[in-house]
Amino acid sequence: MRTTVNIDDDLLAKIKVIAATKHAALGDIVDDALREYLAERAKPVADFSWADVAIEVPGDQGMRPGINWRSNSAMLDAMEDL
Template sequence: MRTTVNIDDRLLAEAKLIAARQHRTIGSVLEEALRKLIEEESTEPTSRADYVLHTFTPEHPGLLPGVDLEDKELMAELLGDNLNGGDADHAPA
């Protein structure tokens, strides 16, 4: 298909050099560059379905020893958020 596009002069000059070195047409060089860009864009993650959420089992716990996610007071203490523990640095003003 024939079309007209505006291309930066320096970019076009580089593409022409590539075409000359490889004994190709400027059109084939530009087509290849565009194909690579489209392929690259189509392989990038585009949705949350592309990401894996790792889970942990009793055989492979992901927590440090002594951490119990069910114990909210212990978690607050470990995170430094235990306002009831008398920590003056974290007490509300």
């Protein structure tokens, strides 16, 4: 699709050098750069599962069964029982 965008002169000069070096069209280089940028932004920020997080609890009893440690209200309710 054809569209018009404003590109800073210094950035356009760099893109033209890349296009000339690769013997590619300017639009192809811009397309590739945008695809790479969008793919990077689509990745999750954190690459871990909260279920894998181990929490050290002082003492030898550990976390009481049935308490959702991810819930502030559940933790506050449990602390009121102490």
